[in-house]
Amino acid sequence: MAPTIPNVLAATLPLAALAPTVVWAQPNSVQAARIADIGWVLYVGATAIFLIVTVLMLLAMFGPASLRRRLSRPALILGAGIAFPIVALTALLLYVLSPASLAARDAEPAAVRIEVTGELWWWRVRYLDASGALLFETANDIRIPVGHPVELLLKSDNVIHSFWVPELGGKLDMIPGRVNRMRVLASTPGAFRGHCAEYCGAQHARMRFDAVAVSPERFDAWLQAQRQPARAAGP
Ligand SMILES: [Cu+2]
Structure with a gap:
């Protein structure tokens, strides 16, 4: 314009x-x-x-x-x-x-807990069980079940990042040495683009991720599939 x-x-x-x-x-x-x-x-x-x-x-x-x-x-x-x-x-x-x-923000206890860490320049996503133990880890890929409260634990061990999926909620900073908590209760299934909303270095603009809300059944099936041991590459 x-x-x-x-x-x-x-x-x-x-x-x-x-x-x-x-x-x-x-x-x-x-x-x-x-x-x-x-x-x-x-x-x-x-x-x-x-x-x-x-x-x-x-x-x-x-x-x-x-x-x-x-x-x-x-x-x-x-x-x-x-x-x-x-x-x-x-x-x-x-x-x-x-x-x-x-x-x-705090209607009911979270059904799913996900720890998201801002790296240079990607997103480490760790799924936790009820006791806080690690289930498995992904990169730049967040899946959540529709209709169930999800708690995101936002961290960083380098510089300040900011976690933002516009369709799912507001921005929240990821500050080294702190854990910021964000609650999300997705309404309908859909795939959304997440961004880093705080300038964090040379590759900041490429620091994106996918946030996908799926039905609880598909989410459980995905959880089970992710927990299987990795298959060896074929010849
Ligand atoms: Cu960043």
Whole structure:
């Protein structure tokens, strides 16, 4: 897109952000749906406030003299300039931290635990049993069962990476020396692209992985197949 003035305006106005394909992927988990809901509330609210402020500003500049006098009253400036932002921002904070968003994170114990480690520049994926012991390990390949809560343990032993599958949830940093936990409850089967969302070195842009949500039956069959010993290569 050429950087003409209308294009620049379209890209910076809040209205441009209403196109869902530009802003976020189609959510496919409880957590991603919650993020999409919050995104819509923020974008619609920000657009409404932007339009109201623009209209008031134009009226204050070009409106009839009586209206301009009313708009310059201290009570209106204190109310719309200080009280309204405090109320609106507090309401948004409570909405984002509401019990529903917390429940989406920790509704029930995880059925599957997967440890994902950011390497330079690939993803080490270790499937753990209930006691935390290693079942098997893959590279750049994450499979999860639909409808069952999955806990991802995100780690790094080199630099900071950031784990991100837009359809399944938000970004979460992988910080050396720490274990960050992410909950995912996939809604429907599908294959999604995961990215590293934190610049981590020369090959950062190629640090991608596949996240595949499958039915619980297919997931169990895949688990069993992965746990078989590797077959020797043929002649
Ligand atoms: Cu990275």
